[in-house]
Amino acid sequence: MTDPASPRPALTDRTALIRQRDRARRAGLADLFHQIAADEIQHRLAEVNRTFTDPAVVTGFPDLWAPRFPGARVVADEPVLDLAPSAHDLVIHALSLHWADDPVGQLVQSARALRPDGLFIGVMFGGQTLAEPRAALARAEAEITGGLSPRILPMAEIRDLGGLLSRAGLALPVADLLPQRASYRDLIHLGRDLRAMGEGNALAARLRHPTRRAVLARAAAILAQDSPDRDDPSRVAVSFDLVFLTGWAPSDSQPRPLRPGSAQKSLADALAELSKDTPRKQTP
Numbered sequence: 001m002t003d004p005a006s007p008r009p010a011l012t013d014r015t016a017l018i019r020q021r022d023r024a025r026r027a028g029l030a031d032l033f034h035q036i037a038a039d040e041i042q043h044r045l046a047e048v049n050r051t052f053t054d055p056a057v058v059t060g061f062p063d064l065w066a067p068r069f070p071g072a073r074v075v076a077d078e079p080v081l082d083l084a085p086s087a088h089d090l091v092i093h094a095l096s097l098h099w100a101d102d103p104v105g106q107l108v109q110s111a112r113a114l115r116p117d118g119l120f121i122g123v124m125f126g127g128q129t130l131a132e133p134r135a136a137l138a139r140a141e142a143e144i145t146g147g148l149s150p151r152i153l154p155m156a157e158i159r160d161l162g163g164l165l166s167r168a169g170l171a172l173p174v175a176d177l178l179p180q181r182a183s184y185r186d187l188i189h190l191g192r193d194l195r196a197m198g199e200g201n202a203l204a205a206r207l208r209h210p211t212r213r214a215v216l217a218r219a220a221a222i223l224a225q226d227s228p229d230r231d232d233p234s235r236v237a238v239s240f241d242l243v244f245l246t247g248w249a250p251s252d253s254q255p256r257p258l259r260p261g262s263a264q265k266s267l268a269d270a271l272a273e274l275s276k277d278t279p280r281k282q283t284p
Helices: 014-027 032-046 103-112 131-145 158-167 187-196 213-226 267-277
Strands: 055-059 073-075 088-094 114-126 171-184 236-248
Touching: 014 187, 032 088, 032 114, 032 171, 032 236, 088 103, 103 114, 103 158, 114 158, 131 187, 131 213, 131 236, 158 171, 158 236, 171 187, 187 213, 187 236
Parallel strands: 055 073, 055 088, 088 114
Antiparallel strands: 114 236, 171 236
16 A cells, blocks of 8 residues: 655656756757747736846756846756745746646745745646647557557646646736647657757656667657648647746735625626616617
């Protein structure tokens, strides 16, 4: 019987994750999704009627994000974040949260680093990201070996991620999704691109030996059949969903819902008055 007090098995092999990020950085990191995410965050910040003077960025890719947010304190996405309490008016968690073993803990630490009415913005892969190769690899492995191995990181759904913001103590929580589709020659091309992004398989429970060629060949055939690129059917289309999480550190200046029973007028009375003020359409 499993001891309920025992720690959960780690989802991520942090050593392998850092190693593959370093390898990708040395080889020239494929940064398309980082640039898309950074552009979107900068656009959202421009729509906020505020100047942020003490921002912080949490990321596993400091070389990419530091130039996009000059003057920000950039810290690694370690399990314990190097952020002082109430030190920042903006915390950005930049395209690393999907690898966290404890995403709520990351959000709680980010929230604690905010001053009252400070803003948190996180972006991560989620939703249907890599759904097509996940299904193809699972089907191919089941057909050929009769088993199933962890190959692609589980992706959280947007409805669940939105709830994490409230659990972390952030007010006015919003979760939304920016879907992207990428085109690849085949499954092997996709795998090379994921490694170039520093997003290869760093799951703690992954296979520690090479996948059989027959499994990869069958998965490539399934992917080509089930997910052709509409613009070029000789290629495959793959989903990448960028999920954005936004919340504010609680402050007395923020709008709050009324206390139940505090309304001065009933809904029926309000609707009756509205109907009196609305002109009736004349029948010819």
